[in-house]
Amino acid sequence: MRAVRIDDPESWRRFFADTGATVGVELALPWIQNKGELSGLIAQFVKSLLFALGTLGARVTPRHTRMHDDFAPRTVEPDAFLFSHHSIGDGDGICRFKHSYRRGYFSFDPLGYGGFSRLARDPASLEGAEAIPVPEAVDYAGRLRGQMVAANESKFAQPARTERPPRPGYVLLALQVPGDTVLRLSRSAPLDFYRRVIDETGKLGMRCVVKRHPKCTTPVVTELLSDAASLPHVEIRTDSVNDLLPGADRVVVVNSGVGLEALVHGRPTLTFGGCEYASLTSCIGSLDDVAAALAAPPRFDDVAVARFLLHYFEHCCVRADDDDGMLRKVSRILAGVPLRYGWDIAHDSDRLTPTASSASTEG
Numbered sequence: 001m002r003a004v005r006i007d008d009p010e011s012w013r014r015f016f017a018d019t020g021a022t023v024g025v026e027l028a029l030p031w032i033q034n035k036g037e038l039s040g041l042i043a044q045f046v047k048s049l050l051f052a053l054g055t056l057g058a059r060v061t062p063r064h065t066r067m068h069d070d071f072a073p074r075t076v077e078p079d080a081f082l083f084s085h086h087s088i089g090d091g092d093g094i095c096r097f098k099h100s101y102r103r104g105y106f107s108f109d110p111l112g113y114g115g116f117s118r119l120a121r122d123p124a125s126l127e128g129a130e131a132i133p134v135p136e137a138v139d140y141a142g143r144l145r146g147q148m149v150a151a152n153e154s155k156f157a158q159p160a161r162t163e164r165p166p167r168p169g170y171v172l173l174a175l176q177v178p179g180d181t182v183l184r185l186s187r188s189a190p191l192d193f194y195r196r197v198i199d200e201t202g203k204l205g206m207r208c209v210v211k212r213h214p215k216c217t218t219p220v221v222t223e224l225l226s227d228a229a230s231l232p233h234v235e236i237r238t239d240s241v242n243d244l245l246p247g248a249d250r251v252v253v254v255n256s257g258v259g260l261e262a263l264v265h266g267r268p269t270l271t272f273g274g275c276e277y278a279s280l281t282s283c284i285g286s287l288d289d290v291a292a293a294l295a296a297p298p299r300f301d302d303v304a305v306a307r308f309l310l311h312y313f314e315h316c317c318v319r320a321d322d323d324d325g326m327l328r329k330v331s332r333i334l335a336g337v338p339l340r341y342g343w344d345i346a347h348d349s350d351r352l353t354p355t356a357s358s359a360s361t362e363g
Helices: 009-019 029-033 039-055 123-130 134-150 181-185 190-203 219-229 257-264 287-295 302-316 323-340 356-362
Strands: 003-005 022-026 059-063 081-085 094-099 105-109 170-174 208-211 234-237 248-253 269-271 317-319 344-346
Touching (some): 009 323, 123 302, 134 257, 190 208, 190 287, 208 219, 317 323
Parallel strands (some): 081 094, 170 248, 208 234
Antiparallel strands (some): 094 105
């Protein structure tokens, strides 16, 4: 029987030897060579991906891309499949990978990342999360929060923990780097949104703590913060998010990774742009809705959040240093390839018999 058993590398090696099918991989070299904070993790991930494909017997066709070329069309042919880095778009036979919200974890998605991903665009893709048993999900979320707090973990390096975080009971407004691609999904100009949140919290008698993105040096953001710092209800902080999130009554973002971290900390979150975790937040539709959204009772569904966290990090992502997890994930991603070559997908009860050509190749 010409078939591949998903979790059997030997059957994959027979398939690739018999068909000669190749797999394209974008090597992310510009991102690795720029020596940014995440460069080493990206290199580690690509190495693990290549190791997994080698274990399956796939011949890899290296692809070279430019930095910040997310929307450039990707072509699968002449390869059987393409693993594309930091890209967005439609197309069969492509899986796109990118560093996710949690340090060292990379997402896999057929359409892209953040609010551009299938996870964000297709509610059916969360059906797997809804089936997770509640105790398992809640236990996972609790352990995740404990790990991140204990390690002072965030996607980007944070300052050392402080002994004097802000007095609890504030709105935390987390800013993003203005050039962030996902800000295209903001429902209005992000700076206008930040200004409106700062203005409306003052009118509502709320304290507002503002945290700048650690990688942001944009002059217009500096000007915004300078103006905001003069307001009596505003406090500009540079503390670790692990010190700022616990004391927040609610967290406001466009679609920042801090919004996802806020959910990990059990904080009600308001979003102003498309993102993968939007269904777990209070979505603000326009600038005119900001005041009502801030005044409304906080919304937080601990079970839905716990299920999402487990589903996202353990089923949609792979750790850069988890070679076994990478092998399992890649095998499942490639599951549709053998069918296009006339091979079947075998189940546990099926018996695999090598074809004559593959048997001779295996020696």
